Amino acid sequence: MIISQTLEYALRAVVFIGSGNGTPFTTLQISQATKVPQAYLAKVLQSLVKEKIIQSQRGLGGGFILAKEPAKIKILDIVTAVDPIERIVTCPLKLKSHGSNLCRLHQQLDDAIALIESTFNTSTIADLINKPTTVKPLCDFPNQKIVS
């Protein structure tokens, strides 16, 4: 599985929270909108708070909001928060003769990983929620209209 379950869930949560334009959402609300089980979601949200992608507002009407503008949150930031990309930097077989050089097999695998990393580095949450499209992420979001 190239896109892990955890990453898929984290992306759903951030996209949903970002769609509120500053309205805080509770874990229950996010869970219902994103169809992510609450306990699993709570762990994912915790990782996102730790990496300062979202923040929680306490008190009545509290909940989670984005910690910065959607345009400043890269998909790669979310990947790094919940399921970091592991580049191949040394021989996984720990062959001394390979030293710091990768053989063609591991160079090719690392190139593929680098490709994914660069894709995720060049797109932001704003790209996912702001551009008009016929199909909005997740379900009916607040403050968003379907462009048909």
Added chain:
Amino acid sequence: MIISQTLEYALRAVVFIGSGNGTPFTTLQISQATKVPQAYLAKVLQSLVKEKIIQSQRGLGGGFILAKEPAKIKILDIVTAVDPIERIVTCPLKLKSHGSNLCRLHQQLDDAIALIESTFNTSTIADLINKPTTVKPLCDFPNQKIVS
């Protein structure tokens, strides 16, 4: 983990078997060269036999050989045999309103998966073992010389 442990092990095994130019290798020999635990390796080899990437020769001096030329085995074939790439074809949230259209979030994820798929579709085992390089895949392979 973008490259699963199983895929990494399968690639090591096929690259090693392919390096023998038709010499059969036993599970023990492959395990020692690729540093893959024997029980895990046996399962991986079984999947590769099933997908006709390798074949086993019985009897004295028997073992595993490639079922076709290295140039005819794509990395994608091995991926498909042991850890198939799952493209996102319908909304993972099963939203009826999305129907067969992917939202921007899932389209972007699927694009990233497609990128990996196409990389693996355009390179073969021959690319990994035949071209001269300073660092050969895995350790000291039979019939291969280090080009320095």
